[in-house]
Amino acid sequence: MSQKVRGGLLLLTAALIWGSSFIVMKSAVDFLTPAVLLFVRFTLAAVFLSILFFKQLKNYPKDKIVGGLITGCCLFCAYYVQTWGLNFTTPGKNAFLTAVYCAIVPFLVWLFYHKRPDIYNFIAAFICVLGIGCVSLDGNLSMNIGDFLTLCGGFLYAVHILMIKKFSKDVDGGAFTTFQFIGGAFVALFMALCFEDISVVTQIRSSIFLQIFYLAFFATAVTMVCQTIGQNYTSECNASLILSLESVFGVAFSVIFYGEVLTLKVILGFVLIFVAVIISETKLAFLKKGGMIDEENC
Numbered sequence: 001m002s003q004k005v006r007g008g009l010l011l012l013t014a015a016l017i018w019g020s021s022f023i024v025m026k027s028a029v030d031f032l033t034p035a036v037l038l039f040v041r042f043t044l045a046a047v048f049l050s051i052l053f054f055k056q057l058k059n060y061p062k063d064k065i066v067g068g069l070i071t072g073c074c075l076f077c078a079y080y081v082q083t084w085g086l087n088f089t090t091p092g093k094n095a096f097l098t099a100v101y102c103a104i105v106p107f108l109v110w111l112f113y114h115k116r117p118d119i120y121n122f123i124a125a126f127i128c129v130l131g132i133g134c135v136s137l138d139g140n141l142s143m144n145i146g147d148f149l150t151l152c153g154g155f156l157y158a159v160h161i162l163m164i165k166k167f168s169k170d171v172d173g174g175a176f177t178t179f180q181f182i183g184g185a186f187v188a189l190f191m192a193l194c195f196e197d198i199s200v201v202t203q204i205r206s207s208i209f210l211q212i213f214y215l216a217f218f219a220t221a222v223t224m225v226c227q228t229i230g231q232n233y234t235s236e237c238n239a240s241l242i243l244s245l246e247s248v249f250g251v252a253f254s255v256i257f258y259g260e261v262l263t264l265k266v267i268l269g270f271v272l273i274f275v276a277v278i279i280s281e282t283k284l285a286f287l288k289k290g291g292m293i294d295e296e297n298c
Contacts, residue, residue, distance in 0.1 A: 007233025011242040014226040019249020021219035022091035023257050025083060028211045032204070033196040034083040037212070038076060039188035040201060044216035046181040052221065053174035060175045067167030068176050072183025074160045079184070080191070082153030088146025090260045093135055095250025096270050097150040102244070102277045103128040104158035112162065120283045128276035134269025177224055244277045 028037055050057060086094050103124045106117040117125075136147040168176045192198040204212070231239045251270060254260040262270075278284075 003233040007230040008238065008242060010226040010230035011234065011239055012245070014223040014230065015243050015246040016249050017218050017223050017226075018246040019095065020253050021215055022086070022095045022250040023253045024211050024214055024219070026086055026091045026094075026254075026258065028208060028215065029083055029086055031208050032200060032212075033192070034080050034087075035188050035191035035196050036198055036200055037083060038079050039185055039192050039198070040212050041216045041220065042072075042076070042181045042185035042188055044213070045220040046178060046185055048217055048221040049174065049178040049181060049224070052225070053172070053178055056172040056175040057178060060172065060179070064167070064171050064176075065179055068171075068179025069183030069186075071160065071163040071167050071176075072180035072185075073187050074156065074163050075180050076184035076187045076191075078153050078156035078160050080153075080188075081149050081156055085146045085149030085153060088144060089150060090254055091258055092251040092254035092260045092262070092270075093147060093266075094150050095254070096135060096247045096273050097132065097147055098154045098157065099244065099247040099273060099277050100128050100132065100151065100154040101157040101161070103280045104155055105161050106280065108158055108162055118283070120279050124276040124280035127272050127279065131269045131272030131274075131276060134265050134272060136269075173228060174224075181220070241278060241282050244274070244281060247274060247277070 025037075032040075082094065082098055089097075103121070106121040107125065109115050110117055132151065136143045136151075138144075164176075189198075227239075227243070230242075234242075247270075251260075251262070255262065
């Protein structure tokens with residue numbers, strides 16, 4: 001098996017696990033409040049990654065730790081709003097509406113770094129808005145609170161990506177991610193203590209614990225390793241295209257295991273958002289040179 005194929009399979013594995021995590025989270029939030037769930041998930045993920053990247057953590061620059069912790073606070077906010085929204089919407093909608101961050105990032109880069117988006121970004125943003133309308137707006141052109149919160153979560157994920165760009169330069173990626181989860185765990189603990197009943201942790205049933213373990217170990221630690229290794233063996237265009245399948249898997253799992261019913265309007269919205277993500281992430285590079293991706297331009 002070639003390294004390129006191995007890298008693609010690792011990225012596909014990450015997308016598949018992330019896609020399945022929406023239905024798992026939906027079940028978990030029926031029992032645990034968002035901050036408590038994220039406190040347990042981030043704490044376990046931090047422990048797993050600390051073991052995995054122990055050597056890198058020992059040599060991590062002290063002046064860079066604060067950046068990782070701050071980025072983790074932003075990551076918590078994105079996860080929190082997304083998880084909160086999941087209480088009021090379906091896993092399929094949650095998966096696709098979260099994916100809009102791909103179309104938002106170029107415009108935040110324009111705002112903060114004065115790098116103007118290209119024509120593909122503008123086209124993707126327009127298509128994405130149409131898709132959001134199909135998925136979320138009802139006959140009265142109103143949006144339910146769950147879809148709105150999910151969109152806010154997507155925006156926060158876009159901000160989180162910019163913070164990674166700012167703080168992770170010239171540092172070990174595994175160690176940086178570990179500090180992110182440490183920072184996120186502390187904020188989650190603060191939110192749980194102030195606004196939720198953290199004592200529910202002591203009442204977790206075995207079935208819920210298994211779901212939390214899946215989210216913390218597989219949907220966080222394992223997927224991060226798969227993405228990190230996978231991206232070393234494939235181009236950015238290939239990687240973004242494969243990882244964008246996360247939203248497709250999210251809908252598939254929601255239909256199969258959650259019983260979500262998709263209308264033609266919602267399906268059209270999903271297709272539009274998926275097309276927008278592909279355009280924004282790949283610039284349609286896979287259509288060039290006879291259908292082959294131009295590795296040099298990715």
